[in-house]
Amino acid sequence: MTASRENIFEALGDPVRRYILELVATGEQSAGAVVAAVQRFTRISQPGVSQHLKVLRDAGLVSVRADGTRRVYALDSEGVAAAQAWLAGLVDPLAPFAQPLDALATEVARGQRASRAAKPGRAGESGGAEVRPA
Template structure:
């Protein structure tokens, strides 16, 4: 399965966002996903399994808990795919950064308000 197919699902994307923050137990993931999407523990487990089997997440036992963490390998595939599109937005972002810097410089060099009292 292609990396974008895996992350095309909003639940899996949200799980990846959680795991990107830090490792979470399966119970913690279920709690957040159930609250946000209203799906069952079994459904969340299926999403975790898809992420794990496709290399997006790793799992390690910690006592009775299963701790999930993000794996970056498949994300590199997405990054490589996006490379062909970066030329469309990077110059615009560079131009925006230049304009922001000019505005900051102009504010820094301009005199403050004049007190007429």
């Protein structure tokens, strides 16, 4: 599932969901283990934890897989990468332009070298008829 930036940060707005992310960031966790850990953190019912897990899943921050009758949750790297990319854009808003600008600088330098090489009278270059003293 592709995560939208809006859903990601909306999901991260709740401290219980952030705690769940910290739990699954350490490795895969069964739904039961997540519920037990969250209930030690705050008073919440099992259906309440399930709802938080659904929000995180819908935001693309966690993934779930079936393991027999259990559901196992893990951090979804794509959702985390989307959040990181957006935050990195705040720190360095010109980063997406770095490579195109580097390429432009290379082409400008190449053009300047070609222009200098094309000028007549440069040492070692033939620019026309050679003039010899009489």
